[in-house]
Amino acid sequence: MASLGQITLPRAPSLEMSLLRRRFNQPIKTRIGFNGRIVSKQAQVSVKASVSQKVIEEEARVLVGTYARAPVVLSSGKGCKLMDAEGKEYLDCASGIAVNALGHGDxxxxxxxxxxxxxxxxxxxxxxxxxxxxxxxxxxxxxxxxxxxxxxxxxxxxxxxxxxxxxxxxxxxxxxxxxxxxxxxxxxxxxxxxxxxxxxxxxxxxxxxxxxxxxxxxxxxxxxxxxxxxxxxxxxxxxxxxxxxxxxxxxxxxxxxxxxxxxxxxxxxxxxxxxxxxxxxxxxxxxxxxxxxxxxxxxxxxxxxxxxxxxxxxxxxxxxxxxxxxxxxxxxxxxxxxxxxxxxxxxxxxxxSKPSFLSSISSKGLYFKDLLVEKLGGNVHVKEVRGEGLIIGVELDVQAGPLVDACRDSGLLILTAGKGNVVRIVPPLIISEEEIERAVEIMSHNLNALD
Ligand SMILES: Cc1ncc(COP(=O)(O)O)c(C=O)c1O
Incomplete structure (x- = not known):
C-alpha cells in the first residue's frame, strides 16, 4: 500500500491511482523531517471508507491537472473553521489564498x-x-x-x-x-x-x-x-x-x-x-x-x-x-x-473599511508576529518573520512544504510563498486572538517535530 498524505492507496494499477501517485508524489506512510529523517508514521484511512478519497480519484480523472492540490476535500466552513468531508476540523490561515476576508459564512x-x-x-x-x-x-x-x-x-x-x-x-x-x-x-x-x-x-x-x-x-x-x-x-x-x-x-x-x-x-x-x-x-x-x-x-x-x-x-x-x-x-x-x-x-x-475593524487587523497582526517570533524564532531554520497586518511571512532556510503539510495534518491551513522557503499566513481578517495562539502553537509543535 502507498499513501497519499493521510490516505492509503491500494497497489491496484488503475489509471486514477497512477495519476494520483504521479501528481502528488507524497511520502509513503511516513512523515519526513527537514533533514530527510523519518519523524512519524501517518494514520491510514481505508480507500473504501473515505468520501475524500473518492473525490480525489474522480478529480484526477476529469480535471485538467493544473493544480498540485493538498489531499483534503473541504466541504463546509464557519468563521475561521473549515471541515473536510470526513468531519475533520481545520483552522483556516490561508483564506482561499487571501480571499475570505470575513471568514466563512459571515x-x-x-x-x-x-x-x-x-x-x-x-x-x-x-x-x-x-x-x-x-x-x-x-x-x-x-x-x-x-x-x-x-x-x-x-x-x-x-x-x-x-x-x-x-x-x-x-x-x-x-x-x-x-x-x-x-x-x-x-x-x-x-x-x-x-x-x-x-x-x-x-x-x-x-x-x-x-x-x-x-x-x-x-x-x-x-x-x-x-x-x-x-x-x-x-x-x-x-x-x-x-x-x-x-x-x-x-x-x-x-x-x-x-x-x-x-x-x-x-x-x-x-x-x-x-x-x-x-x-x-x-x-x-x-x-x-x-x-x-x-x-x-x-x-x-x-x-x-x-x-x-x-x-x-x-x-x-x-x-x-x-x-x-x-x-x-x-x-x-x-x-x-x-x-x-x-x-x-x-x-x-x-x-x-470601518476604522475600528482596520485597527483590529493591525493589532492582531502585531500579536501574531510577536507570538511567531517568541515561539518559532529560536528554531535554527527560522530566518525571519515579516509582513504587515495579517499578511505574514516566516522565512525558513529549508523548503516550507514539509511544515505546511504537517500543520495541515494537525488541523492548520497555511501556505507557502517565495521559492517555497517561506510560510505565508493570510488568515481571515476576523481571526480571534485565541485562534492566533492556536495557529502558532500548531506551527511551533510541528516545526520542532520536523527538526
Ligand atoms: C498580487 C497578485 N496579483 C494578481 C494575482 C492574480 O489573481 P487571480 O488568481 O485572481 O487571477 C494574484 C494571485 O495570487 C496576486 O497575488
Missing amino acids: PVWLQAVTDQASLLAHVSNVYYTIPQIELAKRLVASSFADRVFFCNSGTEANEAAIKFSRKFQRFTHPQDKEVATRFIAFTNSFHGRTLGALALTSKEQYRTPFEPIMPGVTFLEYGNIQAATDLIRSGKIAAVFVEPIQGEGGVYSATKEFLQSLRSACDAAGSLLVFDEVQCGLGRTGNLWAYEAFGVTPDIMTLAKPLAGGLPIGAVLVTEKVAETIKYGDHGSTFAGNPLVCSAAIAVFDKV
Missing part, C-alpha cells in the same frame, strides 16, 4: 448574497444595475481613484490595466511614432496567468512554456531605485507594475523611498504607476489600501481576491486622466460587476 455577507440572488443575479453590462454603481461609489470615495472598471479576477484586472496604460500613452501622444508601449515589473512579482499579466510575472517557469507572450517587459530588482528610475527616464515605459507588498513572491514590503521614487520618475517621464493590490489591498495590511502606508498614490490600482468575500470579482481603479482616454468598446466583460458579486462586495467593503 451572516451579513450571506444575507446580502441570498437577498440579491433572489432579486437579480446577472443582466450583463448592456444595462445599469444599482449594486455596481453603489460599490464603485464606495471604492472611489475611499481611495485616490476617480473611476472604476470591474472584471472577474486579479489577472483580468492587470490585463485591463495593461490595456488602459497602452491606450493612455497612445491617446496622450497621438503624433508620437514611437509611443511608449513597454512595461517594468520586478523580481518576485506575481500579477497573474493570462498572457499580459503573465508577461509581468517574474517566475520564468510560469512564462517559458507559453512563449511568445506579451513582449516589452523588463524585470528589475524589487527595491532597486537606481535601475528603475534610469529605465523610466528612457521615455519608452507605458507603465510600471508593482505590488506595495509582494504576497506570492515571499511577503516582501516595498520601502517608502522605493515607491516614492517610482512615483517621481513616472511623473517626470509620463509613465503610469500601477499598484497591484490584488492580494495586499482591502484591509489585509491594516490600512484599507496598502499604498496608504507609503504616502504615494498610483495612477491605476488593481484589486480582486477579498473584494467579494469569496465570489469572483476584479476591479481596476483609475484617475480621471487615465479614464478619459478609454472609450466605449475599448474593454469589457460579460459577467463583470454583476449585481450578485457587487452586493457581496458591498457587504465586505462596509465591514472591512
